[in-house]
Amino acid sequence: MTSTSPFAATAHEGTKLAVQQVARFGFLAITLLLLIPAIGILAVLVIEGAPGFSLEFFLDKPRDNGAAGGIATALVGTVWLTACALALALPLGVAAAIYLSEYARDNWLTRTINVAIVNLAGVPSIVHALFGVGAFVHFLHFGKSILAASCTLAVMTLPVVIVATRESMQAVPKAFREACWNMGATRWQTIWRIVLPNSGSGILTGLILVVCRAVGETAPIMFTGAVFLRQQFPSGIFDKTMALSLHLFTVSTQVTNVPRHVPFAVALTLILVVLSMNALAIWFRMRLRGRKKW
Amino acid sequence: MVNPPNSNANPNAATSATASASPLPSAPLLSVRGLAIRYGAKVALQGVDIDIRPNEIFGIIGPANAGKTSFLRAINRMDEFVPSMRVDGNITFAGRDVRTIRNLYALRSHIGVVFPLPVGLPLSIFDNVALSPRLRGRRQKADLEEIVERCLRRAALWDEVKDRLQTLGSLLSGGQQQRLTIARALSQDPELLLLDEFSIAVDPVTTMRIEEVLKELRQELTIVLVTNLVQQARRLAARTAFFLGGRCIEIAATEDLFSGGAKDQRTIDYLEGRFG
Numbered sequence: 001m002t003s004t005s006p007f008a009a010t011a012h013e014g015t016k017l018a019v020q021q022v023a024r025f026g027f028l029a030i031t032l033l034l035l036i037p038a039i040g041i042l043a044v045l046v047i048e049g050a051p052g053f054s055l056e057f058f059l060d061k062p063r064d065n066g067a068a069g070g071i072a073t074a075l076v077g078t079v080w081l082t083a084c085a086l087a088l089a090l091p092l093g094v095a096a097a098i099y100l101s102e103y104a105r106d107n108w109l110t111r112t113i114n115v116a117i118v119n120l121a122g123v124p125s126i127v128h129a130l131f132g133v134g135a136f137v138h139f140l141h142f143g144k145s146i147l148a149a150s151c152t153l154a155v156m157t158l159p160v161v162i163v164a165t166r167e168s169m170q171a172v173p174k175a176f177r178e179a180c181w182n183m184g185a186t187r188w189q190t191i192w193r194i195v196l197p198n199s200g201s202g203i204l205t206g207l208i209l210v211v212c213r214a215v216g217e218t219a220p221i222m223f224t225g226a227v228f229l230r231q232q233f234p235s236g237i238f239d240k241t242m243a244l245s246l247h248l249f250t251v252s253t254q255v256t257n258v259p260r261h262v263p264f265a266v267a268l269t270l271i272l273v274v275l276s277m278n279a280l281a282i283w284f285r286m287r288l289r290g291r292k293k294w
Numbered sequence: 295m296v297n298p299p300n301s302n303a304n305p306n307a308a309t310s311a312t313a314s315a316s317p318l319p320s321a322p323l324l325s326v327r328g329l330a331i332r333y334g335a336k337v338a339l340q341g342v343d344i345d346i347r348p349n350e351i352f353g354i355i356g357p358a359n360a361g362k363t364s365f366l367r368a369i370n371r372m373d374e375f376v377p378s379m380r381v382d383g384n385i386t387f388a389g390r391d392v393r394t395i396r397n398l399y400a401l402r403s404h405i406g407v408v409f410p411l412p413v414g415l416p417l418s419i420f421d422n423v424a425l426s427p428r429l430r431g432r433r434q435k436a437d438l439e440e441i442v443e444r445c446l447r448r449a450a451l452w453d454e455v456k457d458r459l460q461t462l463g464s465l466l467s468g469g470q471q472q473r474l475t476i477a478r479a480l481s482q483d484p485e486l487l488l489l490d491e492f493s494i495a496v497d498p499v500t501t502m503r504i505e506e507v508l509k510e511l512r513q514e515l516t517i518v519l520v521t522n523l524v525q526q527a528r529r530l531a532a533r534t535a536f537f538l539g540g541r542c543i544e545i546a547a548t549e550d551l552f553s554g555g556a557k558d559q560r561t562i563d564y565l566e567g568r569f570g
Contacts, residue, residue: 106377175409177375178409178413179407180425181375183402184402184403184429194415198416290334293465
């Protein structure tokens with residue numbers, strides 16, 4: 001070797017560094033590419049939809065099959081559906097997650113349940129819709145109603161609630177449980193005092209996912225409770241209702257002579273509802289995580 | 295604390311007599327016969343007979359995988375939470391066979407446990423120590439405050455944390471957390487304290503402070519001290535058992551063991567640091 005410095009790069013090290021740089025910037029470029037659709041969607045919706053935004057758009061009921069008037073009943077209907085789906089999916093999902101994480105032993109039953117959960121998460125939403133029609137609308141005689149639609153949404157979102165909650169419960173160190181058990185705590189006392197208070201972020205993640213799907217899904221509700229046009233606000237869980245997602249489908253494809261900006265305005269509303277719910281939950285989750293616990 | 299009956303002998307009487315030959319000064323608090331512990335097909339411990347007397351510090355030494363921790367887990371009936379763990383033989387605690395005790399939660403609340411790595415629960419310092427009384431249904435704030443202060447004082451932690459009882463216990467330093475765990479164990483008002491290599495993550499100064507605490511606690515309760523520090527057993531324990539490879543090789547008065555009275559060559563080798 002002619003080099004005097006012991007730290008001079010050899011040929012192999014030169015290649016190594018070059019590859020490292022290529023990898024770094026290559027992956028950065030790919031990551032940035034992903035931003036394009038996200039920003040693009042939002043930009044198109046804002047540019048095209050903003051002209052449709054007005055106070056009346058949100059407060060008026062739709063007229064003329066949605067070609068005129070506002071989206072008040074659809075907006076309120078979506079809130080109903082989301083709230084009811086949450087009220088069903090969250091307690092059930094958290095309860096199942098508690099069982100699977102804290103009580104279930106590793107046996108064939110648990111493994112079967114886990115497989116079922118994974119498969120349930122993979123079932124297409126239109127299949128959930130048909131299940132909802134059969135199970136809730138007809139078999140349980142809920143009729144086409146908010147209740148039936150919310151049940152369908154809840155069944156569809158249960159897997160994500162269960163998985164998110166279970167994961168965050170599993171992230172609570174086992175040593176905490178053992179310390180508690182050694183003091184004479186029952187499993188439930190341990191769950192209530194130690195595990196659940198430290199699984200808040202997982203439960204919130206489940207909540208976000210439920211809200212996003214309940215707001216956005218169209219297929220599961222269009223056969224079970226959502227209608228194209230309804231002038232009245234729902235007065236109870238056995239009413240039919242309009243929903244934003246189905247309304248977007250209607251004004252984009254089913255109705256002629258709709259002003260160009262209306263579908264975009266509806267879509268923008270849909271996105272804003274989801275984004276604001278997300279922002280709220282993320283802020284809340286950051287507050288939970290901000291206090292480092294261990 | 296009243297003295298146990300017929301203890302006109304001084305507390306260190308055990309040190310002067312050999313373990314097997316001496317008549318017991320009083321009925322053993324914990325009596326183990328033919329204990330065998332398996333995890334699935336793997337045998338962790340077998341053929342263990344030990345009597346632990348009230349108000350003694352009983353040391354257990356031995357290298358890794360000797361079965362020391364499994365021994366502690368069996369006493370506390372933690373096999374309930376480990377599906378593969380099987381315990382055979384008899385463990386009698388305070389006159390009751392622990393396998394016939396239905397209410398394991400009561401059994402465990404009589405036995406305090408301190409783990410190798412300090413486990414400060416993600417609760418405030420106050421709530422850490424008040425947890426065990428609360429688990430048993432005590433709610434009076436004044437009661438809890440009294441318990442928390444008493445236990446933190448006895449664990450030699452009170453002066454360091456008295457002004458920040460509401461901060462998280464899990465964020466204390468390792469040595470403080472270990473004293474917090476001891477305070478938490480004391481809040482159970484236990485008859486038996488199981489210490490599993492408590493000094494592994496604790497600096498030497500804190501270790502000495504905790505050892506002083508343990509010496510005082512001997513007046514009130516019984517301590518089983520599992521340790522990987524041979525000298526720690528010598529400093530604290532009246533009698534010491536040597537575990538190796540899942541068997542209890544030898545039980546003797548600690549002083550006898552260290553003054554060349556060990557009978558088994560493996561014990562002698564271990565004490566002299568030739569292995570382990």
